[in-house]
Amino acid sequence: MKALLTGNAAIARGAFEAGVSFAAGYPGTPSTEILETIGRLYPQIEARWSPNEKVALEVGIGASLAGVRALVAMKHVGLNVAADPLFTFSYTGVNGGLLIVSADDPGLHSSQNEQDNRNYARSAKVPLLEPSDSMEAIEMTVYAFRLSEEFDTPVLLRTTTRINHTKTIVTLKERQDIACREYRRNTPKNVMIPAYGRLRHQFVEERMRRLQEASENTPLNRVEKGNSIGIITSGITYQYVREAVPDASVLKLGMPYPLPAALVREFAAGVEELYVVEELDPFLEDAVKALGLNPRGKELFPLTGEITPAMIAEKISGKKLFPGVALPGDYKEEEIPPRPPVLCPGCAHRGVFYTLKKLDLIVSGDIGCYTLGCLPPLESIDSCVCMGASIGIAVGMERANPLLKGRIVVVIGDSTFFHSGLTGLLEAIYNRSTITVIILDNRITAMTGHQEHPGTGKTLRGEKTVSVDPLAVAKGMGVKRLRVAEPLDLQSFTQVLKEELTAPELSVIVARHPCALHKPTAGQRYYVRIDKCSGCLLCLRLGCPALYVQEEEGKQKASIDKNLCGGCSLCSQVCRQGAIMEEVAE
Amino acid sequence: MMTLETTLLLVGVGGQGTILAGKVIASWALKQGSLVKVSEVHGMSQRGGSVVTHIRIGQEIFSPLVERGGAEFIIATEKLEAWRWLPYLQQNGTLIVNEQEIYPLPVLTGARSYPHALGSRLQKSAARVLMIDALKIALRCGEPRAANMVLLGVFAKEIGAKRVDWHQALKQNIREQYLEKNILAFNAGYEQKFTI
Ligand SMILES: Cc1ncc(C[n+]2csc(CCOP(=O)(O)OP(=O)(O)O)c2C)c(N)n1
Numbered sequence: 001m002k003a004l005l006t007g008n009a010a011i012a013r014g015a016f017e018a019g020v021s022f023a024a025g026y027p028g029t030p031s032t033e034i035l036e037t038i039g040r041l042y043p044q045i046e047a048r049w050s051p052n053e054k055v056a057l058e059v060g061i062g063a064s065l066a067g068v069r070a071l072v073a074m075k076h077v078g079l080n081v082a083a084d085p086l087f088t089f090s091y092t093g094v095n096g097g098l099l100i101v102s103a104d105d106p107g108l109h110s111s112q113n114e115q116d117n118r119n120y121a122r123s124a125k126v127p128l129l130e131p132s133d134s135m136e137a138i139e140m141t142v143y144a145f146r147l148s149e150e151f152d153t154p155v156l157l158r159t160t161t162r163i164n165h166t167k168t169i170v171t172l173k174e175r176q177d178i179a180c181r182e183y184r185r186n187t188p189k190n191v192m193i194p195a196y197g198r199l200r201h202q203f204v205e206e207r208m209r210r211l212q213e214a215s216e217n218t219p220l221n222r223v224e225k226g227n228s229i230g231i232i233t234s235g236i237t238y239q240y241v242r243e244a245v246p247d248a249s250v251l252k253l254g255m256p257y258p259l260p261a262a263l264v265r266e267f268a269a270g271v272e273e274l275y276v277v278e279e280l281d282p283f284l285e286d287a288v289k290a291l292g293l294n295p296r297g298k299e300l301f302p303l304t305g306e307i308t309p310a311m312i313a314e315k316i317s318g319k320k321l322f323p324g325v326a327l328p329g330d331y332k333e334e335e336i337p338p339r340p341p342v343l344c345p346g347c348a349h350r351g352v353f354y355t356l357k358k359l360d361l362i363v364s365g366d367i368g369c370y371t372l373g374c375l376p377p378l379e380s381i382d383s384c385v386c387m388g389a390s391i392g393i394a395v396g397m398e399r400a401n402p403l404l405k406g407r408i409v410v411v412i413g414d415s416t417f418f419h420s421g422l423t424g425l426l427e428a429i430y431n432r433s434t435i436t437v438i439i440l441d442n443r444i445t446a447m448t449g450h451q452e453h454p455g456t457g458k459t460l461r462g463e464k465t466v467s468v469d470p471l472a473v474a475k476g477m478g479v480k481r482l483r484v485a486e487p488l489d490l491q492s493f494t495q496v497l498k499e500e501l502t503a504p505e506l507s508v509i510v511a512r513h514p515c516a517l518h519k520p521t522a523g524q525r526y527y528v529r530i531d532k533c534s535g536c537l538l539c540l541r542l543g544c545p546a547l548y549v550q551e552e553e554g555k556q557k558a559s560i561d562k563n564l565c566g567g568c569s570l571c572s573q574v575c576r577q578g579a580i581m582e583e584v585a586e
Numbered sequence: 587m588m589t590l591e592t593t594l595l596l597v598g599v600g601g602q603g604t605i606l607a608g609k610v611i612a613s614w615a616l617k618q619g620s621l622v623k624v625s626e627v628h629g630m631s632q633r634g635g636s637v638v639t640h641i642r643i644g645q646e647i648f649s650p651l652v653e654r655g656g657a658e659f660i661i662a663t664e665k666l667e668a669w670r671w672l673p674y675l676q677q678n679g680t681l682i683v684n685e686q687e688i689y690p691l692p693v694l695t696g697a698r699s700y701p702h703a704l705g706s707r708l709q710k711s712a713a714r715v716l717m718i719d720a721l722k723i724a725l726r727c728g729e730p731r732a733a734n735m736v737l738l739g740v741f742a743k744e745i746g747a748k749r750v751d752w753h754q755a756l757k758q759n760i761r762e763q764y765l766e767k768n769i770l771a772f773n774a775g776y777e778q779k780f781t782i
Contacts, residue, residue: 004612004613004616004622004624006626029628029629029630030628030629032628033628109627109629109630109631110629110631133623162625162650165625165626165627165628166623166625166626166650167622167623167624167625167626168623168650169616169621169622239648239649239650240648240649240651242648242649243648243649244649308649308651309648309649309651310653310654321653321656322653322654322655322656322676323655323677324655325654325655325673325675325676325677326677327672327673327711328672328707328710328711330707331669331672331711335701336666336669336670336701337666337690337692337693337698337699337700338636338690338692338698339599339634339635339636339666339667339670339690339691340635340690340691340692341600341630341631341632341633341634341635342633342634342635342691343633344633344634369633372633375691376691376692376695376697377691377695447629447633448629449628449629449632537696540694540695540696541695543691543694543695544694545634545689545691545694547694548689548693548694549694549696563730
């Protein structure tokens with residue numbers, strides 16, 4: 001049967017066809033829909049969100065050791081979190097096959113960096129697969145489990161955003177019947193004390209040698225014969241190369257690590273000009289150069305962002321892929337205002353950022369929708385590095401610079417708090433920090449499209465489970481000053497925040513209000529009484545997409561787009577003229 | 587009908603339904619026996635940012651992306667986004683634009699201004715420009731979120747496709763309870779007369 005699937009849906013399908021029975025992950029664009037699809041379509045697979053990627057990999061390792069095929073999916077930065085188990089699991093190897101999917105994001109469509117996770121395959125010494133479309137995503141997912149079990153290794157499947165979120169046509173197959181393997185204690189293989197680790201490292205190096213042979217022979221690495229221009233490529237750039245220089249010879253690497261050295265040499269010998277086309281790091285290029293070959297790669301193509309077919313055509317064949325565009329004479333790029341993403345209209349947590357800005361605090365931020373509080377006009381975040389970093393960073397700032405004391409606040413989302421905020425909070429308690437931690441508890445993982453997490457009371461499949469309360473967690477850890485505050489009530493929220501800032505100890509404030517997109521407030525919409533509006537435009541400092549300026553008899557007045565208004569009431573609280581009122585229900 | 591070969595961009599503001607519109611186009615094209623590649627944007631920009639879906643339909647497609655000067659059609663659910671993505675339109679391309687204006691935050695806060703007279707400038711910006719107040723029509727059909735379907739109706743008519751085939755594609759992608767109003771909106775777009 002044929003279907004049109006995104007790369008993510010295809011990986012989920014591949015897991016189904018490969019007889020996988022366990023899947024875990026933590027949401028992160030562009031990987032999220034892999035687990036979501038498994039949860040929705042394949043009841044044969046136990047699918048779950050873990051609190052973070054490290055735990056997801058660990059439960060995956062457990063499933064593998066216990067004897068079943070397991071898939072673990074995450075975005076590229078998630079693999080940093082899961083790197084610790086990965087590097088040593090590479091030594092122990094598997095029982096049931098284990099596949100790690102790393103979804104990279106060249107171009108930073110939705111990420112804090114654009115690291116190239118192919119490097120993880122090399123440093124953790126595991127084989128790497130890179131699909132070029134959804135059909136290959138299915139095939140490689142299935143193949144990965146055979147490879148994993150045959151070579152006793154975890155396998156890394158690396159995608160990029162354009163693979164994850166592009167739909168292409170696939171053919172669907174039946175599910176393989178894979179029985180659970182027998183479990184037996186195997187101490188020298190699975191208990192990594194130094195004595196056994198040394199032996200397993202030797203095994204790993206020998207495995208790399210055998211994997212390299214496999215890479216020479218796998219049909220995933222193939223030559224497409226063309227003219228005397230030779231291009232080595234993998235992943236999405238394979239498609240761009242075929243589009244841009246259709247007559248070139250191409251060495252397509254579906255399994256780029258370990259590199260099939262003999263195949264590369266043979267390919268290079270058969271062409272006159274040799275190129276490597278790859279996004280981000282010169283991963284292939286360096287390996288090809290280490291063979292003593294001299295391809296052109298990063299001297300032509302950027303180390304940052306995405307590559308396009310037009311770029312490839314221009315650099316390799318010196319041709320323009322499309323004739324120039326004749327833009328209208330009045331077309332000026334400078335005139336086009338950017339359209340950055342924004343906190344949704346109706347988002348209660350806007351009230352937190354409004355308050356933080358008003359009080360002129362130093363805000364250690366974290367990752368989620370709320371990171372958007374860094375943009376004008378709210379402009380109230382000082383730093384944001386990686387998930388969970390906010391608390392540690394705040395602790396360090398406070399201790400290092402006494403002038404900042406009493407002004408340092410953390411904002412961290414509920415999902416992020418459970419992901420990796422807990423250990424940061426322990427640091428703050430243990431080392432007697434006096435910062436104020438605000439947990440923005442919108443009861444969901446919002447940024448990535450509303451996934452459940454340990455605080456929501458539901459599992460990935462929507463089944464009921466315990467709901468962990470961040471306040472109870474903080475209390476259990478030993479935090480003495482704990483508050484719950486309603487971010488929609490500006491006055492009382494400001495009061496609570498001021499009290500906690502002046503307190504000479506660590507405080508945790510849970511700002512609790514559900515996500516406006518997930519659970520919209522049922523309240524009335526608001527409108528501006530033009531006769532009362534003084535035109536001060538204070539309300540516009542909330543940065544709400546529903547508020548705008550209107551000319552009224554030559555004067556600027558605030559106005560509310562009632563199709564957008566979320567009914568949060570923040571603007572009416574901010575207005576000093578009492579000009580913003582609730583609409584009366586008809 | 588002939589098997590279609592075309593390249594188009596769906597552009598708009600996160601939350602306006604470009605992903606759904608992309609799904610409908612893809613279902614329709616598949617049914618016509620064409621190959622399709624659809625590249626979407628998920629994640630951060632869906633929170634009210636500028637969004638784009640790339641669609642390529644044909645017999646042999648490698649890159650899923652549409653490039654500058656490569657789109658035969660641009661379907662825009664908002665005027666500023668039509669203008670932003672204009673460099674992607676081919677020289678003889680067709681621009682289908684919803685007349686709606688949605689101010690981005692820098693405009694709302696007064697830091698930037700929304701380009702003046704964009705409607706008349708867009709009208710002169712391409713070989714063929716079809717402007718329509720899709721939101722108004724969608725509201726008339728009882729479903730403000732169906733403005734995207736009005737634009738699909740215009741597109742379907744423009745490429746000479748049969749209405750029933752599109753209804754089928756809508757049915758495949760839209761839940762029963764919303765289907766009727768979406769079909770109404772699609773039909774309104776399909777029947778719209780343009781004087782150019
Ligand atoms: C290590 C890591 N994993 C996943 C992500 C992707 N990610 C970014 S924000 C976010 C969700 C944050 O949820 P929450 O803290 O509840 O904030 P909200 O978006 O709901 O405001 C996720 C999963 C990431 N950036 N880094």
